[in-house]
Amino acid sequence: MTDIATTTAPIYLPLTAADRCDRCGAAAKVRAVLPKGGELLFCRHHFNEHEARLVELSATVVEAEGELV
Numbered sequence: 434m435t436d437i438a439t440t441t442a443p444i445y446l447p448l449t450a451a452d453r454c455d456r457c458g459a460a461a462k463v464r465a466v467l468p469k470g471g472e473l474l475f476c477r478h479h480f481n482e483h484e485a486r487l488v489e490l491s492a493t494v495v496e497a498e499g500e501l502v
Contacts, residue, residue, distance in 0.1 A: 448497045455478055465492040 445464060452461040454476035461474035465487050473492075475483065480494075487494060 445495045448474070462497045464495045466495070467492050 445466070446463060448461050452459065452464075452474050453459065454461050454499075455474050456479040457476060459476035459478075462477045463475045463480040465473045465475065467473070468491050472483075473487075484494075
């Protein structure tokens, strides 16, 4: 018997007006999903500020329009 692992692409729910930046509480425009689990929501200003670190962490970043950054 062989074990076959299947993976599916994660489903990212669209950001809504209720989603707020984890840093300042402004409307969230970017969702950063961390590879070890968890996610962070950022306004555009705070995403720009933390973008380099998110890249270092290999975070998957999704903009409010649903396009990968």
